[in-house]
Amino acid sequence: MTSTSAAAAARATVHGYPRQGPNRELKKAIEGYWKGRVDADALRATAAELRRARWQQLAEAGVHEVPTGDFSYYDHVLDTSVMVGAIPARHREAMAADRSPSSRLLPHSQLRSSGGTPMRRGCPLDGYFAMARGTQDVAPLEMTKWFDTNYHYLVPELGPDTVFAADSAQQVAELTEALGLGLAARPVLVGPVTYLLLAKPAPGVAAGFDPLTLLDRLLPVYAEVLGDLRAAGADWVQLDEPALVQDRSPAVLNAAARAYRDLGALPDRPRLLVASYFDRLGEALPVLAKTPVEGLALDFTGAAAGNLEDLAAVGGLPGKRLVAGVVDGRNVWINPLEKSLATLGTLLGLAGRVDVSSSCSLLHVPLDAAVERDIDPQIARWLAFARQKTAEIVTLARGLAQGTGAIAAELAANRADLASRAGSALTHDPAVRARAAAVTDADGRRSQPYAERAAAQRAHLGLPLLPTTTIGSFPQTAELRTARADLRAGRIGTAGYEERIAAEIREVLAFQEKAGIDVLVHGEPERNDMVQYFAERLTGYLATQHGWVQSYGTRYVRPPVLAGDISRPEPMTVRWTTYAQSLTDRPVKGMLTGPVTMLAWSFVRDDQPLGETARQVALALRDEVNDLETAGSSVIQVDEPALRETLPLRTAARAEYLAWATEAFRLTTAGVRPDTQIHTHMCYAEFGDILQAIDDLDADVISLEAARSRMQAAAELATVGYPREVGPGVYDIHSPRVPGVDEATALLRKGLDAIPAERLWVNPDCGLKTRGWPEVRAALENLVAAAREVRESLPGAAS
Ligand SMILES: CN1c2c(nc(N)[nH]c2=O)NC[C@@H]1CNc1ccc(C(=O)N[C@@H](CCC(=O)N[C@@H](CCC(=O)N[C@@H](CCC(=O)O)C(=O)O)C(=O)O)C(=O)O)cc1
Ligand SMILES: N[C@@H](CCS)C(=O)O
Ligand SMILES: [Zn+2]
Numbered sequence: 001m002t003s004t005s006a007a008a009a010a011r012a013t014v015h016g017y018p019r020q021g022p023n024r025e026l027k028k029a030i031e032g033y034w035k036g037r038v039d040a041d042a043l044r045a046t047a048a049e050l051r052r053a054r055w056q057q058l059a060e061a062g063v064h065e066v067p068t069g070d071f072s073y074y075d076h077v078l079d080t081s082v083m084v085g086a087i088p089a090r091h092r093e094a095m096a097a098d099r100s101p102s103s104r105l106l107p108h109s110q111l112r113s114s115g116g117t118p119m120r121r122g123c124p125l126d127g128y129f130a131m132a133r134g135t136q137d138v139a140p141l142e143m144t145k146w147f148d149t150n151y152h153y154l155v156p157e158l159g160p161d162t163v164f165a166a167d168s169a170q171q172v173a174e175l176t177e178a179l180g181l182g183l184a185a186r187p188v189l190v191g192p193v194t195y196l197l198l199a200k201p202a203p204g205v206a207a208g209f210d211p212l213t214l215l216d217r218l219l220p221v222y223a224e225v226l227g228d229l230r231a232a233g234a235d236w237v238q239l240d241e242p243a244l245v246q247d248r249s250p251a252v253l254n255a256a257a258r259a260y261r262d263l264g265a266l267p268d269r270p271r272l273l274v275a276s277y278f279d280r281l282g283e284a285l286p287v288l289a290k291t292p293v294e295g296l297a298l299d300f301t302g303a304a305a306g307n308l309e310d311l312a313a314v315g316g317l318p319g320k321r322l323v324a325g326v327v328d329g330r331n332v333w334i335n336p337l338e339k340s341l342a343t344l345g346t347l348l349g350l351a352g353r354v355d356v357s358s359s360c361s362l363l364h365v366p367l368d369a370a371v372e373r374d375i376d377p378q379i380a381r382w383l384a385f386a387r388q389k390t391a392e393i394v395t396l397a398r399g400l401a402q403g404t405g406a407i408a409a410e411l412a413a414n415r416a417d418l419a420s421r422a423g424s425a426l427t428h429d430p431a432v433r434a435r436a437a438a439v440t441d442a443d444g445r446r447s448q449p450y451a452e453r454a455a456a457q458r459a460h461l462g463l464p465l466l467p468t469t470t471i472g473s474f475p476q477t478a479e480l481r482t483a484r485a486d487l488r489a490g491r492i493g494t495a496g497y498e499e500r501i502a503a504e505i506r507e508v509l510a511f512q513e514k515a516g517i518d519v520l521v522h523g524e525p526e527r528n529d530m531v532q533y534f535a536e537r538l539t540g541y542l543a544t545q546h547g548w549v550q551s552y553g554t555r556y557v558r559p560p561v562l563a564g565d566i567s568r569p570e571p572m573t574v575r576w577t578t579y580a581q582s583l584t585d586r587p588v589k590g591m592l593t594g595p596v597t598m599l600a601w602s603f604v605r606d607d608q609p610l611g612e613t614a615r616q617v618a619l620a621l622r623d624e625v626n627d628l629e630t631a632g633s634s635v636i637q638v639d640e641p642a643l644r645e646t647l648p649l650r651t652a653a654r655a656e657y658l659a660w661a662t663e664a665f666r667l668t669t670a671g672v673r674p675d676t677q678i679h680t681h682m683c684y685a686e687f688g689d690i691l692q693a694i695d696d697l698d699a700d701v702i703s704l705e706a707a708r709s710r711m712q713a714a715a716e717l718a719t720v721g722y723p724r725e726v727g728p729g730v731y732d733i734h735s736p737r738v739p740g741v742d743e744a745t746a747l748l749r750k751g752l753d754a755i756p757a758e759r760l761w762v763n764p765d766c767g768l769k770t771r772g773w774p775e776v777r778a779a780l781e782n783l784v785a786a787a788r789e790v791r792e793s794l795p796g797a798a799s
Pocket of ligand 1: 150476478480481482484485527528529530531532551552554555556557558559601641769770
């Protein structure tokens with residue numbers, strides 16, 4: 001095809017779309033199902049209606065080919081495990097027992113029978129949710145970050161004995177639904193190489209087991225699924241391989257080459273589009289380009305923009321389809337349409353056919369900026385959520401196909417909006433800039449080295465060995481959320497709301513004292529979210545009312561927007577922390593979200609380096625830390641759960657990131673006295689490759705998620721000689737199950753193998769906001785009992 005005809009054929013698509021519905025209908029239906037208020041058929045009907053509505057919305061916006069299979073009741077990686085039959089043995093048994101068709105993910109009519117065994121296909125709903133959340137008897141799959149996003153997936157558990165078996169029921173059903181609406185549809189699957197690279201050895205399998213060795217067993221299963229999709233009418237199928245944008249060994253690149261050579265050689269298959277996103281494809285680009293797949297989808301935004309020159313360097317993709325991700329699926333700023341058109345124009349000469357898309361699934365952005373009423377209309381014009389991004393993609397495809405004259409009005413409006421943002425006073429506060437420019441190395445260094453501080457803190461705090469604490473939040477009950485909604489709606493006044501918060505703090509404090517916890521928290525009842533709460537109190541940040549983005553399962557967040565220079569008009573947490581401290585003689589931890597996490601879980605500025613924004617946020621938080629100390633806090637926790645998540649996917653970019661990230665944390669925390677104990681907290685990640693950075697934070701105590709991985713994080717810190725205090729979690733707060741005293745005791749003993757008793761803390765994996773009070777009470781009582789039991793068994797303990 002010539003580039004002119006390639007242009008004329010340009011079509012619009014997206015890699016995936018938010019799943020929740022305009023009012024988080026999916027969350028409400030699933031949580032209703034868990035509570036027994038919604039039955040399986042009603043849940044499935046809600047899900048089907050949401051899928052229909054989103055396809056319809058995409059089609060009406062002018063998208064030519066809609067994605068299918070990007071929907072999920074919980075997580076698309078878990079769905080992939082179901083699709084390939086990688087159900088952990090402990091869950092398989094429970095599912096085998098559940099033969100009732102009505103409890104399955106799919107309606108009875110969409111289940112296939114096979115070889116005289118009715119209902120073999122289609123995962124039981126309860127079994128599916130048990131894998132995600134666990135039950136009192138069966139542990140769930142581990143959950144971790146999806147690359148460098150705030151989305152979490154369930155980690156496949158594989159071993160040498162894993163037997164894969166294709167179950168394409170869900171994929172086929174969704175494709176059939178979309179085709180039934182008369183739409184051109186493209187199933188989107190997690191690709192086999194990424195699936196294996198994201199997996200971990202199943203419990204009981206040696207840690208050295210490499211899931212990639214299962215590729216030859218997995219490919220026939222993908223072949224079967226592709227065959228089923230072809231039979232169901234799929235013309236194209238997208239296989240997502242984002243794991244290939246990371247630095248990969250020749251073995252992995254060979255595996256990718258083999259996978260797509262073999263899948264490409266299948267006789268009766270759909271055309272294959274292999275998608276990568278979040279960074280440049282690098283050395284995997286020539287590998288994939290040489291395979292028989294008919295198309296590649298590449299990200300051309302941010303750090304991935306280098307794909308353009310890489311593509312030129314490999315001689316393009318002659319005869320293949322290129323799906324060009326020129327609209328950022330990770331951020332909320334309007335697209336610079338003329339710049340994107342220029343990129344697309346260059347790409348026309350590099351592929352047989354060029355289509356326009358988002359850089360990745362739009363799962364990572366909110367649904368619709370137009371419903372935000374509290375954002376200044378001028379500023380709202382700078383924002384594009386999934387719906388607006390879809391419109392941009394359609395505009396760009398039209399511009400590419402018909403020429404810029406066809407989109408002249410859109411280009412003019414876009415130019416004006418970009419200019420308004422560039423010239424805005426919001427983005428340039430001279431006082432903030434002067435303060436950030438004056439920061440010195442000394443501002444980021446505590447006045448004494450750790451060993452001296454530790455002694456001072458020991459004397460000041462007088463804590464027992466194995467001190468117990470929690471991570472900050474206590475249950476965010478429906479009553480608290482309703483109170484906040486009532487305040488927003490004017491149904492109650494500020495005084496009534498604050499009395500509700502004060503009462504909750506009293507209850508949280510009373511419980512902790514009674515349970516015998518050593519370092520208390522106020523429970524964070526006043527916070528809607530650990531990032532949004534602060535964003536709402538900092539100048540330069542925009543908060544949304546409806547900008548929900550899935551974080552995991554049915555849990556959503558509203559990432560605020562770092563739009564301008566950041567400053568703190570007044571203290572943000574001092575009042576409630578001081579109130580909590582006034583209720584007890586034990587130390588109450590001040591509780592803040594750290595600067596890196598404030599960036600990672602917000603939509604960031606794209607008009608200045610991230611490090612500059614981090615420094616501005618850090619200086620605002622530093623004032624808060626110092627104010628807390630002045631108000632009497634002896635222990636202050638600065639959460640950085642996103643420190644690992646934001647680590648650049650390519651190693652070459654990591655040192656620079658870690659330098660500004662750790663500097664921002666130290667700048668936040670270094671202004672306190674030596675006897676003030678600084679805690680930090682991390683969760684949802686593998687920490688192995690940031691151990692040095694954890695040390696560089698110079699925090700006195702770190703709590704880490706460790707229960708599901710059985711203390712792996714503590715062991716890793718020990719291997720590098722980490723000298724500070726560590727609280728590896730002994731209570732997996734993502735599961736409704738309550739750990740018994742024996743279980744917590746066993747984990748603590750394992751923790752002691754890695755960290756000496758003088759430096760070991762006892763705490764849950766993370767905050768308790770998602771849990772209910774009955775579970776929390778029982779679990780924390782068990783945790784304190786376990787700490788006492790282990791304390792008493794330590795050499796030298798009084799018997
Ligand atoms: C620690 N984690 C967090 C991440 N990112 C964040 N930004 N914040 C985090 O805490 N990333 C990693 C992990 C992910 N973990 C979680 C855990 C829990 C949630 C969660 O519970 N989300 C809630 C929503 C929280 C919230 O914003 N609540 C607001 C609004 C509540 C609401 O829904 N209001 C209703 C009306 C209220 C009513 O009448 O009941 C409405 O507005 O429609 C608040 O409390 O005021 C969730 O429900 O999903 C997220 C990530
Ligand atoms: N302090 C927060 C940390 C979550 S990562 C909480 O307890 O919810
Ligand atoms: Zn956490």
